[in-house]
Structure formats: structure tokens, C-alpha cells
Amino acid sequence: MNSPIMIACAHGTSSPQGAAEVNALRDAIAALRPGLDVREAYVDVQQPDLVDVVAGLPEGEAAVVVPLLLSVGYHVKVDIARAVKSRPGSLAAAPLGPDPRLAALLDQRLREAGVTDRDAVVLAAAGSSNPNAAVSVEELASQLSALRSNRIVPAYGASAKPSVPDAVAMLREEADGGAGAGESAGAVDLGGRVVIASYLLAPGYFHDQLAKAGADLVTEPLLPSPVLAEIALERYDAAVAKAREDAATAK
Numbered sequence: 001m002n003s004p005i006m007i008a009c010a011h012g013t014s015s016p017q018g019a020a021e022v023n024a025l026r027d028a029i030a031a032l033r034p035g036l037d038v039r040e041a042y043v044d045v046q047q048p049d050l051v052d053v054v055a056g057l058p059e060g061e062a063a064v065v066v067p068l069l070l071s072v073g074y075h076v077k078v079d080i081a082r083a084v085k086s087r088p089g090s091l092a093a094a095p096l097g098p099d100p101r102l103a104a105l106l107d108q109r110l111r112e113a114g115v116t117d118r119d120a121v122v123l124a125a126a127g128s129s130n131p132n133a134a135v136s137v138e139e140l141a142s143q144l145s146a147l148r149s150n151r152i153v154p155a156y157g158a159s160a161k162p163s164v165p166d167a168v169a170m171l172r173e174e175a176d177g178g179a180g181a182g183e184s185a186g187a188v189d190l191g192g193r194v195v196i197a198s199y200l201l202a203p204g205y206f207h208d209q210l211a212k213a214g215a216d217l218v219t220e221p222l223l224p225s226p227v228l229a230e231i232a233l234e235r236y237d238a239a240v241a242k243a244r245e246d247a248a249t250a251k
Helices: 016-032 050-055 074-085 100-112 131-145 164-180 205-210 226-250
Strands: 005-010 038-042 063-067 090-092 120-125 152-156 194-198
Touching (some): 016 038, 016 226, 050 063, 063 074, 100 131, 100 194, 100 226, 131 152
Parallel strands (some): 005 038, 005 063, 063 090, 120 152
16 A cells, blocks of 8 residues: 655745745755655745645545644644645644654753753744644643753734734743842843854744844754654654554444
8 A cells, every 4th residue: 555645735935045944944854754745835935835745636536645744723723724624535633733852852952052940941832723733832832841851932923912022021021030030930040141042944024023022132043853754753653553443343
């Protein structure tokens, strides 16, 4: 039995570097699984559009859309769900996050940037109007907190609160208020900085906005890293296994 086609579906970006990083991720996925048909698709900004890719699949071929996205949100729940529903034999995998390996990768990016335990960290995600996205980011924040002793506050680039600039400002206020607060719970060490941990896949519009949020430092996005390709294949395999289990149960 042939493996289903993988449609590795990203958000899309106008950043040439960001687009190159995502294309390299697809190449890494294909390199880890020789023979797997890995196809390109986007839900916004870039072409080919996911709907067109699904519509153009060979007749009778199964396909799995793997969201190259970090949380469940509008694009997963609406755009991707609608696309797979439009064609029998197509299904959607889970997004890449949350995952403890992504928390470990964020920890690595913070260490690469020289972030110390005295610094406060804003975990900056793109944001979504879907409340499940915030739940995913909060879960990731908990996973990161298990690796680091920093004060960690999730925040969002759009559609959810707090915004990244508001979270940075809040941590600044905590630091200023800490002068007379002694060792009050949650107070930022006055010797530390406010750092933004970029919980974004690649360079692009949202990552560019982080530089304007007033933090002392912004870490690099998650890509490039081999971890993302490994997680994407695991999401694909899990979706294929569930579909086969469901088919066996229905017989």
C-alpha cells in the first residue's frame, strides 16, 4: 500500500528568508522519509493555495495535510478542515505544537542569546481568534517553565491578549515595582532584562514586529532545526495510523 501524500501546509510569508526556511523544512521532511511524496501548500500570502493543491491531487490517492503551524487556530480549524472535507480520502494531522521538543528548542534559542535566570521572558506567539490556540501556547509555556526558572509570560502578535508589547510593559512595571517589594512572588529581578522568546517558525511579519515591542532582546525563530521535520513526520504518521484504525473499526 502506497503511503498517503503529505501536504506540508504553511501559513505563508512575504519574507524571502522565511519562505526559504519553510522550503528547507519540507526538504528535511522528505530527506527523513525517502519515497514520501511531500507537497507544498499555504493558507495565506503564498501560492500554491491549499484548496488548489487538494483539488489537484491524483484521483484515488489519499493525502494528509500536515499543518506547519505551531498551534490549533483558525487556519487549522477552518481553512485546513474545509480543504480536507472538500475531497474524500484527505485528512488533517495535528499542528506541530505544543510539544516538549519545541520547549527544548526555545530553551536552546534562549541559551544561544545569552539569556540568564535573572531575565524575564515573554513567550511570543502569532496569536489566533481561536481560544484553543492560547491553550496550546500556555501549555508550551508550562513545558518551557519546567526547563527554566525565568518568569515566563505568554503573549501574542495578534487576535489574543496580552499583546507582546503589553506583556513587555507589564514585566517592566513589575521590575520597577519590585524596588520596594522585596522578594514578592512573581517579581522580576531588578538586575535582569525583559527578553522575547520568538515562538514563531521562521522570519516574517510577526517576527519583525517583535523588534518593536520594547524588549531588551529577541531570540531567533525556531527554524532552522531538525526537530521540526521529526515532529511533522510524527504528526503525519499519527494521522495515518488513526485513519487506518478507524477504517478497520468501521468494517
